[in-house]
Amino acid sequence: MKPVFGDRCKVHVCVCTNERTDGRTACKDFGGQEFFKKLKEKLKTSGKISTHWVTRTGCLGFCNSVGTTVVIHRRGEPSQWLNEVTDADFDSVWQEIVRE
Numbered sequence: 001m002k003p004v005f006g007d008r009c010k011v012h013v014c015v016c017t018n019e020r021t022d023g024r025t026a027c028k029d030f031g032g033q034e035f036f037k038k039l040k041e042k043l044k045t046s047g048k049i050s051t052h053w054v055t056r057t058g059c060l061g062f063c064n065s066v067g068t069t070v071v072i073h074r075r076g077e078p079s080q081w082l083n084e085v086t087d088a089d090f091d092s093v094w095q096e097i098v099r100e
């Protein structure tokens with residue numbers, strides 16, 4: 001086993017895009033997929049995609065009926081778990097992701 005976080009990745013963001021087909025709601029119903037796509041596109045256009053990674057995930061365990069769940073992993077810092085994240089939060093999440 002070899003630890004790799006930090007070799008290439010400064011920040012890793014996980015965005016829940018979970019979808020359910022059993023009648024229960026999930027983050028996809030509250031903008032998870034759109035938030036993921038917007039964030040990935042902005043990381044690409046800003047030139048940060050090689051060091052600031054974003055991954056879509058399944059359920060992160062904080063389902064709600066407002067927005068998606070986002071986790072920001074930054075080298076050397078505790079992870080930040082954000083719940084009920086909507087498009088209105090995009091700019092503040094972005095600032096947190098790209099801060100030095």
Ligand code: FES
Nearest residue numbers: 016027059060063
């Ligand atoms: S479905 Fe996204 S946290 Fe559970």
